[in-house]
Amino acid sequence: MGLIRGKKSLKCIFIRYILYFGLATILLITVYLFLFTIMIENHIILPANYSEQKLEENNSAILKVDKVNKNLIPEGCNYGVYNKGGNMLYGNFTVKQSEEAWTAIKNNQNNIFGDRFYKAFYRKKDICIVQYSIKTQFNSPLLRKYLLNAGSFGVVLFVLLFVGEVVLLSVVFARYISKEMKILIEVSDNIKRKDLNFEPKHSSIREIEEVIDSLNDMKNALKESLENQWDIEKSRKNQISALAHDIKTPLTIIKGNAELIKESSTEAYNIKCNDYILKSADEIQKYLRLLIDMTKSEDMLILKPAEIETKVFFKKIVDKEKALTTEKNLELINNVENIPDFFYADEELLYRAIMNVISNAIEYSPKYGKLIFKICGCEKVLEFVIEDSGNGFSKEDLKSAAEQFYRGDKSRNSKNHYGMGLFITNSFIKLHGGFMELSNSEEIGGARVVLKIPLDISNK
Structure with missing residues (x-):
């Protein structure tokens, strides 16, 4: 800003141009009268x-x-x-x-x-x-014959000199402005070509310098945005590559156990192999569902709201929750508070959003820990609350957990966690016109996620 204050404004430049024009005109008149007088004194021109x-x-x-x-x-x-x-x-x-x-x-x-x-x-x-x-006349008969009288000739000559003065000053002024504008054009051309590593030149004109500063800010913002986009794309490729690699493992298990079933005649062994195959198939299905979600965005999803019976939807989630927590023997605390009989939402997207959070909560909960899931009705908003007894969110988690590919504590190295769960959940909830809140549970000490959606989105 201090540099801009020291620059010349267009107003000052125009005033300077007008002053130069005035001084040049006065000088032109003075020289013209002086030469006219000399010519009269030397009888080149005869007085009127x-x-x-x-x-x-x-x-x-x-x-x-x-x-x-x-x-x-x-x-x-x-x-x-x-x-x-x-x-x-x-x-x-x-x-x-x-x-x-x-x-x-x-x-x-x-x-x-x-x-x-x-x-x-x-x-x-x-x-x-x-x-x-x-009237003034040329002393020379030849000049009198072929030129206007000296007075008319002098007027024509003065007009031509005056026009020449205007053109000359205009050209000088135009070149000066053009030179300054080229700096502006150069900046905009670099941005257009996405060449964002340049340092812009500075103009001596305040208004142009302000535009250059604005373009420079835009360049920096665009550069940051593109770098973030490139980072996201790079991360997306890495995650998809990791998913593709992880899919190989259950496929290998399926293939191996299928060959064992073919070769084995023991029924008990076949049942064991069949269990491995089913679990691996479920794992592949989970990876593919995550891969599909990663390729979608809010703009690509179409919301299909319908009337949902609240208690039936609650039971559907609880049944799935029980099936997922069997291995860790978690204590489930499920509750409903002041819920309406019905609400409007896209059942599939809302179900997937809630189950993403519950899956994360189960993953980070210790064995024999606690898991809370409840639905609360509050004015015109329906809340879905999920709390676990894990380590909770760090300060960085609370700030960035909803970002795409954010993985939190990298020491966990969970192959089932690709930094997409909360991002996908947040996308689905925002699509409903709602929002997601992250905090830590005061009741059981772990992470607390609250999903809020309007009760009636049928007109959305």
Whole structure:
């Protein structure tokens, strides 16, 4: 932020441009007037009243000379000598010009149409009328012939120089802004190409620097997001690889026991082999179910809510719970509190969500420990509470246990735990519009998981 404060704002840059433009214009006018004055002093350009001054200087000569000649008439002027009756005797007027000149003098007008002036010299026998203009002229006849008069030429030249000044300053300003914008474009192009390891250049313009800072923050956030995604994908591949490897074990057992059944004639031995086959098949089924869940996301699942009878659903979970806890001889504490007769949910997804938590609770409970499962009705929310008597959640577990592939205490090395149970459960509960709470049980000292869903999601 301190670096940004030291940058120039676009407002200041525009003001500076306007000041430069104003100063350049003043300088242009000054130089133009100076050069114009020098050219007049050196008779390169004749002043606007040059013809008038020359006529004044030649006044006596024009009145006294026997015949007016063009040497007495300033260059650029036309003249005509008339008799007293208004007939032109000689001169370089055209017929039309001679008529206009005589009419102007006769009517005491020394100006016609604003750019033609007339001066009459009343001589003894005739009248000399001279037509002249009051405007700057080039002294050179060649320049007068091929260029505009000096005044008009000067205006055109000034306009061209002024336009040149505007274009030059605009180009300089545009190049400066373009140079700064290229820094911004370079940053955005790098992000577009997903080249996120670059260090952005800095701009001297505050507003552009702010955009660069925002893009840099976006780059860092995108980089972190992509790295997390890559880590998840890497972890997913590792877990799928581990699952595929673990599936080999029960398959080997099935194959081996099937061959033993084929070769053996002892019924008791066959029954034992058959038990191994069934257990291994259940294990494969469990691995495949986990593999399917790992390939799904909330967006891929479709919620199919239906009316569920609460007590029947409770009994279904309790029966499964009893079957799973036989080996560890856990003390089961099952209870219902203030439950409604019916609620709405996707029974299959909710059942799998609860059984994921119960399976984890059984896995981490010691033999002869305790396991609590209860359903509570609270206002418009239905709660499913599972508590075990294991070691409970660590601080890190409470923070990250619901994340995909989080495995908690790696020293446990449980092949049945792939860091997916609580993640899948949380996904299913969120799909119902509910949420999951993790804590440690005050009653039996282990982990405590509470799943909350709305009682009626039929309109979800």
